[in-house]
Amino acid sequence: MTKQVDPALLLIPSNTNSPKSTVKTLLTTEQLHHGVVQLGREINETYGDRPLTIIGVLTGSVVVLADLIRLLEMPLRVGVVQASSYRGTIRGDLVINSELMPDIRGRDVLLVDDIFDTGRTLVEVIAQMQALGPTSLRSAVLLRKKERQEVTMDPDFVVFDIPDEFVVGYGLDYNDAYRNLTYLATLEPDDLTDDFA
Ligand code: 5GP
Ligand code: MG
Secondary structure, eight states: OOOOGGGGGOOOOOOGGOOTEEEHHHHHHHHHHHHHHHHHHHHHHTTTTEEEEEEEOOOOOHHHHHHHTTTSSSOEEEEEEEEEEETTTEEEEEEOOTTOOOOOOTSSEEEEEEEEESSSSHHHHHHHHTTTSEEEEEEEEEEEEEEOSSOOOHHHHHHEEEEESSSEBBBBBBBBSSSSSSEEEEEEEGGGGOOOO
C-alpha cells in the first residue's frame, strides 16, 4: 500500500541517480499548482481572444510550460528556444539555439522560463527574438531570485520570488537530475559538488 509522505521528509527517488542527496521542500506541488493557475488567469486576461505564440526556454521550462498551456484559452501556438549556460551550479557561456522556434514575425509572443536569476539569459533571448519582428513580446517566469539581478529589465509576469538558493524540481535540474520532482526543492550544499563526470 502506498503511504502519503511529506515531500520534505523524502529522500531523493532512485531515478535521480544521486541516492545520498537530501532535499528540502521550498514550494509544494500544491503551491506550484496554485501559482501556475494564477499565472494562466493573468495571461488570459492580458491577451483575451488574441492569438498567442508561447515560447518556452529549454530545458527548465518544459514542466511549467506543459501545465500553463492547458490553462490558456486563446488560439495558441507553442514553440521552444534553447538557452543553456549552466553545468551543475557553475555558469558557462550562454548558448542560444533558436532553430526549433516557429516564425514569430507579426505575432504576439510570450516567452516562458523557469527562473530569473541574474536575468542575463532572458535579456539575451529577448534581444534575439525582438530582432525577428514580433508584434509584442512579453516574458513570464515561474521563479525569481530577487536580490540577484544584474539587468534592468524585469519579466512581465513573475509567479514566485524565492531566496538565493540553488533550487531543483518542477523542471529545474542539477546536472540533469531532479527535473521530475513535482515540488521545488533546495539541495543541501554538500550535494552541490559540480564535479560532473
Ligand atoms: P540567469 O541568466 O537569469 O542568471 O539564469 C537563468 C537560467 O539559469 C535559468 O533558466 C536556469 O536554467 C538557470 N538557473 C538559475 N538559477 C538556478 C537554480 O537555482 N537552479 C537551477 N536548477 N537552475 C538555475
Ligand atoms: Mg534555463
